[in-house]
Amino acid sequence: MKIYEKAPAKINLLLDVMRKREDGFHEVEMIMTMVDLADRLEMEELQSDSIFISSQAGYIPLDEKNLAFQAARLIKDRYNVRKGVYIHLDKNIPVAAGLAGGSSDAAATLRGLNRLWQLGISEDELCTLGAELGSDVPFCVTGGTAIARGRGEKLERIPNPPQCWVILAKPPINVSTADVYGKLRASELKQHPSTQDMVEAISQGSFADVCANLGNVLETVTLQLHPEVLQMKDIMQRLGADGVLMSGSGPTVFGLVSKEAKVSRIYNGLRGFCKEVYVVRMLT
Ligand SMILES: C[C@](O)(CO)[C@H](O)COP(=O)(O)OP(=O)(O)OC[C@H]1O[C@@H](n2ccc(N)nc2=O)[C@H](O)[C@@H]1O
């Protein structure tokens, strides 16, 4: 039997960091939403007690380092499943981009195996399992739009933002999330984005106020480390995007655009500077 799952990419409309915790992670407050750029997973049960991963993308690990592998092993161990699984990953989300591609694959694997093996695991329990795999995985399990607190595992669902075009531009660099958090001095941050104002803007359906309240404190680190990201933000702004921000720890920069007529001009302008440019929509 085959099971199919989509693994959408996420963007952070707001990312604030309060402090470094004793466990080495950071206390965060983020607003995340999904876009319609997704990996596609195909899962097939194996009679043997093994996990096999394949992908057309040559640049991700296919062994126990793969987050989909880790998700399969976790659910098998925790629910005593002796059967095995073959997972094919059709990768569309750029890797180490700030779009939670690996995290979303892990979340899709948890959802898919719950269905394949009819385990009857609740969404809350899937999120709890996901938190053992990574801080973005719980949000990727539920999708939608949410405020994420704690390490990123405490979720509060909120309405979706007003529909718009999202242009993603990934400069040709890989950014390590651990490296960016490691260089952040949360106590020295001079500015914090306002979660309350962003939630208000989303609840009111005000596209202009959503753009005005975009903010990501990890930019203070990544833009210093990788000037290409700052340059990509400048280009996106100069080409006329209504709102521009770096997603996650970067390097992907996203632009929010309300009018379709502007989209192709911005896309074509960005293509002159960047190979990996995607025009997508918010997932509602
Ligand atoms: C940057 C974001 O992607 C924004 O959505 C997330 O905050 C990070 O999510 P993630 O990549 O799933 O993070 P994890 O894989 O759990 O952690 C990677 C590394 O990032 C750092 N990390 C992550 C989350 C967090 N709240 N504080 C941290 O300091 C830790 O050094 C950790 O070892």
Ligand SMILES: Nc1ncnc2c1ncn2[C@@H]1O[C@H](COP(=O)(O)OP(=O)(O)OP(=O)(O)O)[C@@H](O)[C@H]1O
């Ligand atoms: N299924 C997977 N897809 C992509 N990367 C994976 C996968 N499994 C493991 N990885 C590894 O995880 C790292 C990046 O994962 P991912 O693509 O989620 O980063 P990201 O998009 O920056 O995530 P975040 O938004 O959380 O920073 C890379 O080192 C990659 O080799």
